[in-house]
Amino acid sequence: MNHLDIDKIRAQFPVLDQQVYGKPLVYFDNAATTQKPLCVIERERDYYLHENCNIHRGVHYLSQMATEAYENARKTVAQFINARQPQEIVFTRGTTESLNLLATSLGQLLVGEGDKVVVSAMEHHSNMVPWQQFLDRINRTELDRINKINRINNLLVIRMDKNGVLDLNHYEELLKQRPKIVSIAHISNTLGTVNPIKEMIAMAHKYGIPVVVDGAQSMAHQVIDVQDLDCDFYVFSGHKMYAPMGIGGLYGKMEWLEKMPPYQFGGEMVDTVSFEKTTFNKVPFKFEAGTPNVGAALGLETAVKFIQSFDRQEVEAYEDELLRYATEQLSGIEGMRFIGQAPKRNGLVSFVIDGIHPYDLGTIIDKMGVAVRTGHHCAEPVMTFFGIPGTVRASFAMYNTKEEIDIFVKAVDKAANMLR
Amino acid sequence: MTIKEIQDSIVEEFSMFDDWMDRYAMLIEMGKECPIIDPQYRNDNYLINGCQSRVWLHAEKRDGKIYFTADSDAVITKGIINLLIKVFSGQTPADILAADMSFLDEIGLKEHLSPTRSNGLLSMVKQMMLYAEVMNG
Ligand SMILES: Cc1ncc(COP(=O)(O)O)c(C=O)c1O
Numbered sequence: 239m240n241h242l243d244i245d246k247i248r249a250q251f252p253v254l255d256q257q258v259y260g261k262p263l264v265y266f267d268n269a270a271t272t273q274k275p276l277c278v279i280e281r282e283r284d285y286y287l288h289e290n291c292n293i294h295r296g297v298h299y300l301s302q303m304a305t306e307a308y309e310n311a312r313k314t315v316a317q318f319i320n321a322r323q324p325q326e327i328v329f330t331r332g333t334t335e336s337l338n339l340l341a342t343s344l345g346q347l348l349v350g351e352g353d354k355v356v357v358s359a360m361e362h363h364s365n366m367v368p369w370q371q372f373l374d375r376i377n378r379t380e381l382d383r384i385n386k387i388n389r390i391n392n393l394l395v396i397r398m399d400k401n402g403v404l405d406l407n408h409y410e411e412l413l414k415q416r417p418k419i420v421s422i423a424h425i426s427n428t429l430g431t432v433n434p435i436k437e438m439i440a441m442a443h444k445y446g447i448p449v450v451v452d453g454a455q456s457m458a459h460q461v462i463d464v465q466d467l468d469c470d471f472y473v474f475s476g477h478k479m480y481a482p483m484g485i486g487g488l489y490g491k492m493e494w495l496e497k498m499p500p501y502q503f504g505g506e507m508v509d510t511v512s513f514e515k516t517t518f519n520k521v522p523f524k525f526e527a528g529t530p531n532v533g534a535a536l537g538l539e540t541a542v543k544f545i546q547s548f549d550r551q552e553v554e555a556y557e558d559e560l561l562r563y564a565t566e567q568l569s570g571i572e573g574m575r576f577i578g579q580a581p582k583r584n585g586l587v588s589f590v591i592d593g594i595h596p597y598d599l600g601t602i603i604d605k606m607g608v609a610v611r612t613g614h615h616c617a618e619p620v621m622t623f624f625g626i627p628g629t630v631r632a633s634f635a636m637y638n639t640k641e642e643i644d645i646f647v648k649a650v651d652k653a654a655n656m657l658r
Numbered sequence: 659m660t661i662k663e664i665q666d667s668i669v670e671e672f673s674m675f676d677d678w679m680d681r682y683a684m685l686i687e688m689g690k691e692c693p694i695i696d697p698q699y700r701n702d703n704y705l706i707n708g709c710q711s712r713v714w715l716h717a718e719k720r721d722g723k724i725y726f727t728a729d730s731d732a733v734i735t736k737g738i739i740n741l742l743i744k745v746f747s748g749q750t751p752a753d754i755l756a757a758d759m760s761f762l763d764e765i766g767l768k769e770h771l772s773p774t775r776s777n778g779l780l781s782m783v784k785q786m787m788l789y790a791e792v793m794n795g
Contacts (some may be wrong), residue, residue: 593734
């Protein structure tokens, strides 16, 4: 196990070592996407240099090797989140595709006209719009279509309080309405709230309702054990956990995956095909239509091994300390208002400063080399709830340092003074 | 002054600063001095579409010349629109339509010119040109 040596870690992320506008880059936009370590970049490059081949269909050597590598990647990811078997991992393009798959396929399996789905008030658009549009599709009548009436009131939304904590009493009330599916974020990408998903899953299961967890923001930061959580589905994006873009996953309990209809159709996902009838391949292949992103899947496997090469507790403690330090340092700035003050937060700090538009602040500190995200972070309902146009969000990864936080806080202070 | 003369004086003003901070400080000042849109026009009909900060722009024609007012919830954006207002307000539609906008390259605000940048300078210029086109003749 590597001891956490941040200089050594940073050396593996060449992109961090650069100047923007003549200033050293401070990269605090990790919730949007993390940087990639050399081992991941090299793994994907190696694949294209020596191993590239289409998988699952070839009898020849390269194809067999590539197939084996791809299936090994599935095994590694399955072990990483403690799935019962590799077949419970479906490779997708990422969280968004996983959630669209579920809204379509699990939706088709479980949700009929008039049925309800529960999400929370802090969801990323990716974990809200697919459900909303699915419900609209199945509930709108021909007459509604003509009159342009939406039927999305079957989407039930768990309330939150002003600190960004979900109201579990309200959740219980919603569960009593017997929704067919619950879909919630593990960690909010705007507020940093760590939701008590284990408890929320158990609550839903009392009513026999399956739970989907959006793990986009948690995989890089927390140890995930899907058996311990007992979630029915867990979805994530590789690019937010040091892996390449274009790969991600969906964990699903086998009993669900077997029952669910396919999402997309084409090659790879079929068993036998004639013009009269098609039978489908086994799980997980049934859900992986077409040629997958093999190179990125191997990169994901390497990213998992990279994460596993550290003491996870140590990384978590270090990242928590970064968050605590950033929050403490920022709180000295006049007019600072943190958006999201849940007692359990992870990975990011979101804020506004009185009288200053987040866009202005982001623009100025960008000039000082600091990369943060400003805006609604794909969660417009959250901004509406807090009555703000957006926030400034600084999000951290294991390669960030307190020195960077000092630069960031100074930049924010300077920008605020310019803008006031 | 003609559009070209105003542009030249803006370029000269900006070129006095070699530091980006001073240039931004000036933009912020310009934002604070922006001729503010009448509240009745501060609505969606006058909104220039963008997602990060909102900009409202109004134009009216008096004696053959166009006069612009604007507002934004972000002060840098307001500075940028005011910069354009300084160039275009009080000019004829024909002169506005014929204007050469290359002066923008010379004032060190290049990063605002990218078409992918929300509320970029370009969509503001486009909207002003659109007003000029409609009010031409
Ligand atoms: C909580 C959450 N859900 C979903 C997504 C969407 O992820 P992707 O764009 O990788 O599909 C994100 C990414 O910003 C996120 O933070």
